[in-house]
Each structure stands twice: as C-alpha cells, then as structure tokens.
Amino acid sequence: GAVVSQHPSRVICKSGTSVKIECRSLDFQATTMFWYRQFPKKSLMLMATSNEGSKATYEQGVEKDKFLINHASLTLSTLTVTSAHPEDSSFYICSAPIGWEQFFGPGTRLTVL
C-alpha cells in the first residue's frame, strides 16, 4: 500500500522558536496533502489543505502566519510552526490521498517548553 512518512516523529523546542515538520509520500505523487492537529483524547482537526504549486487552503480559525505550509514538490509538504508557544504542543498528522482514499503519516509529537 501507499506509504506516507513524517519527520521528525517527535520534537521538543523552546518557546519562541520555529519548528518544521515534513510530510512525504514515498511511493506516489500527491498534488494535495492534508494537515491535521490532534489534541489529547480528541479527534483530528483539519488545519489546512496543502496544494502543490499554489497556496494552501486553511480552515477557519487556523492562523496562516502561525502555521506556514509549503508544498514544495509532488511528494513533499512541510508545516512550519512559527514562534511556537506551549499551547501549540500537540500531535500533528498529515495525509495524502490517492483518489478518495487517504493515507496517513505516523504523526509528529510537538512539545513546546
């Protein structure tokens, strides 16, 4: 089956720093990727849709300047959490679709001290 990877799997950073999370489709191309945030014991919240070659589409309430998304190629999307604060600590998951089926990355645990 299709594989999506995320890097890093876990990151701890200081408040005020920026953190970049990579999402890669390893064996297929994806013009669209999705970024989710998952709070403890909660469901996934769609943050934005990453579009190769164009701007990302953000969901209502998600700060575009806070969560920078770049879909650099057909196999790579990055999410940069800028000027991170403790409230940004969360589990971030990406997915990439093949047709109507989405394939998920293993997630990135971000902890901001």
Place this chain on the structure above:
Amino acid sequence: AQSVTQLGSHVSVSEGALVLLRCNYSSSVPPYLFWYVQYPNQGLQLLLKYTSAATLVKGINGFEAEFKKSETSFHLTKPSAHMSDAAEYFCAVSDHTDSNYQLIWGAGTKLIIKP
C-alpha cells in the same frame, strides 16, 4: 453538510466478547465511509471502507462493518475481542463529490479490553 456521530467516547468489553462500536452519519450524497484505528502516539491505520459496493465490509484484524442506509449507520463489529484491539477508533465520511476528498471525522471511541 456531512457529519459523523460516534456513540460512546469509551467502550469497555471483556477479552473474547463481542465488540460493537457505533457510527451514524448524515450526508446529502451517497457516502464513502471509513473506520480507522489509532494506537497510542501513532498515526491512523485504515481498518475498512465502504464505497458503494457490498454493504457488509470486512477489514483487517477480524473487524467488519455493515452499511445500513435506512439507519444511516456504519457500525464496527468484531466477534471476539483481543487485548491487542485496545485503541482509539474513528469513523469518517468522505464527500467524494469534492475534488479534495476531505474526510469528516467522528469524535472517536476508545476501546478498552478487560482481561
């Protein structure tokens, strides 16, 4: 608009007992429906999916789900629970008429297996 309701944030069953996780949806178009499983600190793994073929869908790890249009339900079952089934389960519906195929998620149900 589409929505998904999972009844019960926690379900506890004994090892060897029947597992039943409930999912109801609302959709203005024939839906595609999915069940995903998430183990602690991991991503999501597809258990099974319904895409307008057979209404009884068999998935991995012995799970199955039945699409019932009249009840707008897609409940997940397994005849005999195993300790390794303890995880969070999410039901999702896809608006496959949308070119982005976004998923609408249920709130999740944590399955607890008692020895």
